[in-house]
Structure formats: structure tokens, C-alpha cells
Amino acid sequence: MKYLWIFLVLAEGMFFSAKGQNNQSYTDVLLLMGSRFEITAVSSDKDKAQQAIQAGITEIQRIEDLISSWDPNSQTSAIVANAGIGPVQVDQELFNLIRRSLKISRLTHGAFDISYASMDKIWKFDGSMTDMPDSATVAASVSKINFNNIILDAKNRTVFLKEKGMKIGFGAIGKGYAANKALSLLSTMGLDGALVNASGDLISWGKDAGGKEWKIGIANPKNKEQIYSWLTISETAVVTSGNYEKFVEFKGERYSHIIDPRTGYPVKGLSSVSIICPDAELADALATSVFVLGKEKGLELINQLNGIECILVTDDQKLITSQHLQLEYQETNNKN
């Protein structure tokens, strides 16, 4: 479970929207890409809403088939099966996703890397570890990770993993990509609003059932029951990375389940990272990146990027935001 310190505030029941329509919000919850997806459509027409939701589901399933690492018949699995052997021709869509992933790797100096998937799982987060593994074991565990060894050929639309044993996986970008695609499809279906929530990774369009801008409440990290501030998220994605429960502790230091692919060591210092920007895919990838980069370097990166903001929660429950983030503070709730 993700530490839910961001609450989605959905208008409930039936409302009269600004247009004077009898709008209602319809939501379907289902398991897609191994995650809980919630797809919401706002409309005065129930059939229209349900059709739109179904179209969104079909779209996410289509993407899952393309990028899945566990389906042996996916194009992604074909790339992995041919690591160190030869290039594999793929659909333009997958090719482009990999190309964008490599861009984020360059932007983050390798903090984000889809070849992360080839890491040996030497860290256990179930309390069974008593000591740090030795440094040679740690170094060996990440030896096959290197985004520079993912070779793209745009002319032939091929992907080649240069070294045997290399793997790629879209765990840190795929959900965001799917959310983008599903939402943009829903936005063409005559609705008044739509929202896709992939286990806390959100993207919205249009208006909520009350005809208002979509809003989320951000919980006070020191008191999860309390709303710390509000954030309008119209036409924006909010993606949260982090896991409050999964960590390992050595000599009183808490290490998170996210591992720096450049060193093989779990990162520490942050307990949650939320990225706010119009693009759910970019937000997804940057959330993991900032986690790996840590508080200082992560903030520095986000502050340099136009139109991309972040909210970080540190290990000691401090909330830090990027320079230009506008939060609507709740005076009454913010006294402690």
C-alpha cells in the first residue's frame, strides 16, 4: 500500500453543473497492470459515461499487452529475450515510449533507468535482513543496468539490449503512460469531466460532478487525518511515489524500497514524492527519479523544470514543496 497522504476530493451524488446539467460522476474500479485503477466519467448521460469508461479500460489493457514484462508474448518480452543477441522490431508506440524513457535517464543522469529491471533482488523489505550486504555483492547486483546499452534504431524501429542478461521494465513510467492515454481518450467522448486514478497516480480533465475544478486535499504528514492544504488539479497529473511501509533498517537508519540503480543501495531521506505536471507519464517517471536523487538534488531538478512541481515528505515527516507550487492553505487546519 502506498502511504496515502493525498486525498482525492470527489463531489458525491448528483449536482447541477455550471452548465445547468444534471451531472453525475460514475466510477469503475478494477485491477489493470497489476494496480488498482479507478476510472471516473462525469456526465448527465449514464450510457455515455459507461461507454467512455469501457473505452478507457480497453485502452489500458491494450497498453498493458504492449509493455508487460510478465506476458511472454509481449513485444517487451521479445526485446528482453533477445538481449545480447540482436535487435527486435517493435511498434512505433513502444519504440517512442522507450525513446522517452531514455530521455528521462539522460535528464536524471541515470537515476531513472528502465534497465533497472535487470537488478538482482538482494534487498529484502520483510524484516529478514539483519546486515548490509557486502559492497561487491551490491555492485554486482546492478552491473547490467545501463541505459546507454539500450540501442535504438529509428529507421528500422528496433530495440537492442547490448548485453546478455539485460532486462527492461516500465514499472516507473507505464502506469502514467496508460493514464495519459486513457484520459485523453475519455476527453474526446462528450463528457463534462474525467479522472483516472492508478493507485494514487491521478490525472484529470474537465470538471467534477459539481461543475468545479478537480481538487485534492494534501494530508498533514504529522497527522494524516488532517487536511494540510488544497490543490487544484484541473487538467493536471499528480503522481506519488513512495511506500511508507516497505523499508529496511540498519543501525537505526531507515532505507526505502527504492534502490539507486547507479549504486545498488536503497535510497534514504524521503518517504514520499509527488510530482504535479500536465503529463502523467512524465510525472510518474520523475516521481521515481526524485526519490532516487534525494531531497536536495531532486528539488534542484524540479525547480529547473518549467511547469513541473513537487511535494516531498521527508523521513522525519517534513513537507517540502518546489519553488512555484501554489497550495491553498487551510488556516483552520494548519495551526500545529
Ligand code: ADP
Ligand atoms: P508505484 O508502482 O507505487 O507507482 P513507484 O513509482 O515507486 O511505485 O515505482 C516502482 C516501480 O518502478 C517498480 O516496478 C520498479 O521496478 C521501478 N523502478 C524502481 N526504481 C527505478 C529506477 N531507478 N528507474 C526505473 N524504474 C525503476
Ligand code: MG
Ligand atoms: Mg510510479
